[in-house]
Amino acid sequence: MKFNLQSHQCYGFETGITKDGKQVIVGSDWDAFIVIYFDKDGHHLSVDILGKEAALLEQWKQEYLLKEQTICIQEFFIKDRFISLSKMPHDIIEFIEEPQNFDANEIEDYQYQLEYWQTRSDDFVFYWNEEYWCGKDGEVHTS
DSSP: OEEEEOOBGGGTEEEEEETTSOEEEEEEOSSSEEEEEEOTTOOEEEEEEEESOHHHHHHHHHHHEEEEOOEEEEOEEETTTTEEEESSOHHHHHHHHOGGGSOHHHHHHHHHHHHHHHHOTTOEEEEESSEEEEOTTSOEEEO
16 A cells, blocks of 8 residues: 655655655654655665754755655655654554553553544554654645
């Protein structure tokens, strides 16, 4: 399943296409400016850590970024950073995979949340230092 994602400079990230046709998310992570690469089919390829200086990000954008635009990517997870894209929030996925780890009150709450996410078939969650709920157009509607 693929998901559209738009730039949201106010949340610290931009999306676009590089001069060589890769889709990218670029922006400020907690300790550095980073670039996340995806192929034309939306598969995650790699991550570049540019450093802490804002000038490095601007230099990268001048050299490699063709244009800012909505990208269409698949689910991914970067282990050493709080960056990922998934169909639903991670805690609900954990509930689906390991319900025995939840008590009766939590189970009732998570069943309600799971039902919500199953009926919102076009929504997804993008994690970029925070949890952002996005619609099918890639626009953040809840943070």
